Every structure is written in structure tokens, then in C-alpha cells.
Amino acid sequence: MIEAKHIIKSFEDKQVIKDVSATFDKGKTNLVIGRSGSGKTVFMKILIGLLSPGSGEVLYDRRNLPAMKKPELNALRQEMGMLFQGSALFDSMTVMENVMFPLTMFSYDNRQQQEKRAIFCLERVQMRDAADLYPGEISGGMMKRTAIARAIALNPKYLFCDEPNSGLDPKTSLLIDDLIHDITLECNMTTVINTHDMNSVMNIGDKIIFLNEGKKEWEGTKDEIMTSENKTLNDFLFASDLFRKAREGGNQ
Amino acid sequence: MFKSCVIFGKYVLLMSRTFAVPQRWVVFFKQIVKEIHKLGVDSIGIVIFISAFIGAVITMQVSLNIYSPLIPSFTVGFMTREIILLEFSSSIMCLILAGKVGSNIASELGTMRVTEQIDALEIMGVNSANYLILPKIVGFVLFVPVLVIFSMFFGMAGGFFISWFTDIISPSTYEYGLQYWFSTRYIGYSVLKAMIFAFIISSAASYFGYNVKGGALQVGKASTESVVTSSVLILATDVLITLLLV
Numbered sequence: 279m280i281e282a283k284h285i286i287k288s289f290e291d292k293q294v295i296k297d298v299s300a301t302f303d304k305g306k307t308n309l310v311i312g313r314s315g316s317g318k319t320v321f322m323k324i325l326i327g328l329l330s331p332g333s334g335e336v337l338y339d340r341r342n343l344p345a346m347k348k349p350e351l352n353a354l355r356q357e358m359g360m361l362f363q364g365s366a367l368f369d370s371m372t373v374m375e376n377v378m379f380p381l382t383m384f385s386y387d388n389r390q391q392q393e394k395r396a397i398f399c400l401e402r403v404q405m406r407d408a409a410d411l412y413p414g415e416i417s418g419g420m421m422k423r424t425a426i427a428r429a430i431a432l433n434p435k436y437l438f439c440d441e442p443n444s445g446l447d448p449k450t451s452l453l454i455d456d457l458i459h460d461i462t463l464e465c466n467m468t469t470v471i472n473t474h475d476m477n478s479v480m481n482i483g484d485k486i487i488f489l490n491e492g493k494k495e496w497e498g499t500k501d502e503i504m505t506s507e508n509k510t511l512n513d514f515l516f517a518s519d520l521f522r523k524a525r526e527g528g529n530q
Numbered sequence: 531m532f533k534s535c536v537i538f539g540k541y542v543l544l545m546s547r548t549f550a551v552p553q554r555w556v557v558f559f560k561q562i563v564k565e566i567h568k569l570g571v572d573s574i575g576i577v578i579f580i581s582a583f584i585g586a587v588i589t590m591q592v593s594l595n596i597y598s599p600l601i602p603s604f605t606v607g608f609m610t611r612e613i614i615l616l617e618f619s620s621s622i623m624c625l626i627l628a629g630k631v632g633s634n635i636a637s638e639l640g641t642m643r644v645t646e647q648i649d650a651l652e653i654m655g656v657n658s659a660n661y662l663i664l665p666k667i668v669g670f671v672l673f674v675p676v677l678v679i680f681s682m683f684f685g686m687a688g689g690f691f692i693s694w695f696t697d698i699i700s701p702s703t704y705e706y707g708l709q710y711w712f713s714t715r716y717i718g719y720s721v722l723k724a725m726i727f728a729f730i731i732s733s734a735a736s737y738f739g740y741n742v743k744g745g746a747l748q749v750g751k752a753s754t755e756s757v758v759t760s761s762v763l764i765l766a767t768d769v770l771i772t773l774l775l776v
Contacts, residue, residue: 326653355655366646380654383554438653 279304280436280468285324285334287317294320295331296492305466307459307482311474312489313514318472319440321489325470326358326438327351338436356384359429359467361439361458365421367413367428373420374400374409377427384432399427403457419450423457430461437462437469443478451475455482476515479503488514541737547659548667548736561665562672569631569666569732570673574680580626581619581681585688588613593698606699607707610689612716619681620720621768624727627677628760632735635666636756639739640749648740663736667729674728675721682717723771727764734760 280302287295294317302308312318323329325336327343336343338354346354367376377399381392400406403423408416416424422442429437439458443451459482462469471478479486480500488496488511496503496511506512552558593606639662642648651658686708693704735756742752 328649328652352655355653358653360650360653362646362650364645366650368647368650369641369645382557383654383656 279339280325280470281335281337282321282325283335283337285321285336286332287320287324287329288332294492295324297334298489298492298494299334300487300494300497302468302470303485304468305463306484307462307469307471308485308487309471309473309479309483310487310489311472311479311514312495313474316489317492318474318489322438322440322470322472326360327355356380356432357435359432359434359437361422361425361429361437361442363441363444365413365418365425367421367424369413372410372412373405373416373424376413376424377431380428380431396427396431399431400424402430402461403427418445419447419454422446422450422454426454426457426461430465433465435467437467439469439471439473441472441474443473443475448477451477452481458482490514537737540741541733544659544663544737544740545733547657548663548733550657550660550664552660552664553657557661558665561661562669565665565669566673569634569670570677573627573630573677576626576630577623577677577681578684581614581623581683581685582688582691584618584622585610585614585685586692587688588618588685589689589692589704590696590698603699604703604707604710607689607693607704608710609707610704611686611708611712614682614685615716615720617768618685619678620723620727621764623678623681624674624724624731624764625761627674627728628731628735628764629757631670632731632756632760633753635732635735636739636753637749639663639736640742640752643740643742644745644749659740663733663740666736667732670732671725671728674724678721678724679717682720719775722775723768726767726771730763730767731760734763 282298282300282302285295285298286293298317298321300310310318310321320329324331325343327336327346330344334344338357341350341354343351343354367373368379371379374396377396378392381387381395385392385395387395397406397409400409403426405420405423405427408420408424413421413424437458442454442458446454455478458469458471461467471482473479483500483503486496486498486500486503487494488508490510496506496508498506503511503515506515588610589606592609596605596609639648642662648658648662651661690701690704690708693699693701738752738756738759739749742748
């Protein structure tokens with residue numbers, strides 16, 4: 279479980295995260311939603327320790343990340359997997375080498391066991407056949423799947439995904455969502471996803487946190503979100519005609 | 531001035547992260563071999579090409595400009611050797627390499643930064659500065675003596691080629707000039723200088739590339755800044771080393 283307590287973050291004079299507290303449960307896909315510029319990415323960077331908060335605590339199973347010393351932080355980071363918006367695959371490595379990378383750096387298994395694990399991860403995301411291709415030779419969806427395979431290579435406890443569906447067609451987006459959801463359940467991970475894709479919210483949002491202008495505006499489940507009375511959330515949620523009609527249809 | 535101090539401070543901090551014990555020695559050595567190939571071996575061609583032509587031109591220029599019955603003709607070979615050994619193969623060649631190698635390093639690291647590949651390394655718990663920068667610095671500093679030796683050989687060979695195919699100077703006189711009053715110390719001096727310059731090129735380019743913020747435009751800007759800064763630092767250091775060592 280990850281707990282963020284009273285997180286505040288400012289850049290120069292501008293406060294971008296305003297006293298946000300949230301709990302991300304184990305074995306669930308926890309979604310952080312909000313408009314572009316609402317502070318989702320900054321909040322996630324604070325959660326994973328790429329940015330330090332102005333004040334507040336980030337507890338990973340009661341271990342406070344901002345107070346950690348370097349060795350402790352490095353050990354914690356080996357329990358994390360991250361799927362970046364642009365996949366962030368290493369251009370100079372093949373798909374297989376990308377998945378092997380965390381194993382080569384941190385696993386004490388022998389080479390054969392590492393390869394076995396990498397192949398398992400690639401098969402899990404259905405990328406075994408593309409193992410010898412370079413990131414420049416595969417599609418956006420395949421890149422995301424490879425990044426998921428790399429993220430789960432070390433069997434992490436915590437998985438973070440920043441806009442996993444950006445730039446993907448609706449069908450591939452659903453595939454990626456399902457993959458993340460299934461892997462979360464299989465590995466009993468704490469998964470945190472930043473998104474503003476409403477299909478993802480309805481598809482895999484076990485727990486949803488809505489950020490607006492750096493503040494936590496609403497928190498609930500995907501069943502509760504459709505019936506919420508929060509005006510700001512509804513403005514965001516039903517900006518799309520499709521969802522507004524779906525809601526109206528549901529009410530009738 | 532204040533901005534320069536800030537940049538220098540950041541550079542020192544980056545270098546302190548870079549010069550740490552590698553997390554995996556096997557991976558580190560593999561990276562060094564890759565970098566030697568990419569930054570060093572791939573530069574051999576341009577080093578040979580430029581050195582041979584410049585050597586030929588130096589021979590022609592010296593020969594045409596110091597023509598005098600009071601100056602012995604072997605002076606052409608002697609001066610070509612001195613110019614190539616003392617300045618061209620180390621300083622000028624490193625200025626050229628600052629363009630090729632420096633821009634390569636800055637753009638590679640800059641692209642990795644803007645595409646979040648460096649963040650991905652950090653998230654995994656990898657010391658990204660150590661993993662990415664140290665092999666480049668070590669690889670280039672180790673290989674630059676090879677480039678300097680190639681440059682010296684082909685620079686003097688370029689002059690020999692001119693003496694062979696033209697009647698500016700006879701090959702035997704040129705060869706006598708090359709050997710006249712030769713001190714092996716000059717080779718060591720030149721190699722040492724080049725190794726210092728190689729450190730400047732690789733570390734400055736790494737600094738600018740690693741700290742890119744923004745997108746493709748900033749990557750290009752970082753690449754240019756790295757070449758300009760490396761060139762200025764090479765020239766300033768050259769004066770300092772010459773004062774200290776000659």
C-alpha cells in the first residue's frame with residue numbers, strides 16, 4: 279500500500295500540489311485523473327521520488343520515501359516498475375535487451391535464469407516474436423507492451439503508469455488497460471495510473487482520485503463516479519457527449 | 531559570472547555522481563568497449579583524413595614561405611614534425627573531435643533525457659550519471675592516445691607524400707628533417723595534453739546533454755553549447771599546459 283500524506287509542492291511561487299492526501303491499495307488499479315495541467319504528473323513524480331515534495335510524506339508500506347537515504351531509496355526503487363508516457367525504451371537496445379536490462383543490473387540469477395524471466399515477461403505481454411527488434415522498428419502499442427514487460431521484470435510490488443494510453447487507438451488502449459489490470463491482480467501489486475482516458479476509468483478503475491488545479495477534488499470507485507454530484511468532476515467527466523448521453527441513458 | 535559559477539557547481543555535482551563505483555562491473559566494461567567503438571574507433575577515419583591533408587599543406591606552406599639560402603631545406607620536415615607533434619595532433623585534432631564526439635555525446639544524452647530514458651534509469655535505481663557518462667569519459671580518454679598517434683603518423687606521412695610527388699623538397703631531406711633533433715618527450719607531452727582535452731570534451735558534452743530541459747530544439751542547443759564550451763576550454767587549457775610543461 280502507498281500512502282501520500284499532505285503533499286505540497288511549489289515551483290518558485292506557484293503551488294502546483296495543494297495538500298493532497300491519498301491511499302493507493304494493494305492488488306488494485308488506482309487511477310489518478312484530471313485535466314491536463316492539474317498536477318497529475320507532478321504528483322506521480324513525487325510518489326516515485328523523482329521530485330521531492332515541499333512538505334508531506336509518501337509511505338511505501340510505512341517506509342517514508344522523502345526521508346530515505348540513497349541506498350534505502352535505491353533498494354525501494356527495485357520494488358517499483360514504471361511505464362512512462364512515451365514508453366522510454368532504450369533506443370540502442372533490442373526489445374529483449376530492454377527487458378533484460380533491470381535483471382542484468384539488479385538480479386543475482388545466472389544469465390539463463392535471467393533470460394528465462396525476460397522471455398516469460400515478453401510472452402506475458404505477447405511480445406516474444408518481436409524480441410530481436412529495436413524500439414524504432416515496432417508500433418506504439420508494442421512499445422507500451424515492451425515497457426510493461428520491462429517494468430514487471432523484477433517482479434515489483436508497485437507499478438506506476440503515466441498516461442499508458444496516450445497516442446494509442448481505442449482497441450489497443452483497451453488491450454493495454456486489460457494487461458495492466460490483469461498483471462496487477464496476478465502479481466498482487468499496488469498500481470497507480472495517471473490518465474484522462476475515460477474508457478480506462480470505466481474499464482479498470484478500482485479506485486479513482488480526481489485532481490483539479492493541484493487539489494484532490496474527489497475520491498471513489500468507478501461505480502460511484504457516474505453518480506457523483508461533484509460539479510467540477512462532472513464538468514470534466516461529461517465533457518464528452520458520449521459519457522453525458524450514457525449517464526442520461528442510465529438515469530432514464 | 532554568477533551563471534558560470536552555478537554551471538560549474540552543477541558540473542562538479544554531476545561529476546561527483548559520475549565518478550562512483552559502478553553498480554555492475556561487467557556491465558561497466560561492456561559499456562566502455564561500446565563507447566570506445568562509437569567515440570574512438572569511428573573517429574579514426576576522419577582523424578587520418580584530416581591529418582594527412584593538413585600534414586601535406588603544412589609541408590607545402592613551410593617550404594614555400596621559408597625559402598632562403600640561409601635556412602637549410604631539411605627545416606621543412608623539422609617544422610612539419612614540430613607543428614604536428616606539439617600542436618596539431620593534440621590541440622587542433624581535439625578541437626575537431628570536440629565537434630564530432632562532443633555533439634554526439636550531448637545529443638545522445640539530451641535525447642535520452644527528453645524521451646524520459648534517463649528518468650527510467652533513475653526509477654530502476656540505476657545511478658544514471660555513472661551508468662551513462664563514466665564509460666564515455668573513460669572510453670574516450672583511454673582511446674584518444676591512439677587517435678593522436680594515428681594523427682601524428684598520417685600528418686607526417688601527408689608531408690612525405692607531397693615531397694614524394696612534387697619537387698618542393700626531396701623525400702630524403704624531408705625525412706632527415708623529421709628525424710632531426712627529435713625528442714620522444716614530445717609524444718608523451720602531446721598524448722597527455724590530448725587525454726586532458728578528451729576529458730574536457732566528454733565531461734562538458736555530458737553535462738550539457740544530461741541537463742537538457744525541453745524538447746528537440748533544446749537538444750540541438752545543448753549540442754552547440756557543448757562544442758563551443760569544449761573548444762574554449764581546450765584553447766584555454768592548451769595555453770596553461772604549454773606554460774607549465776614546455
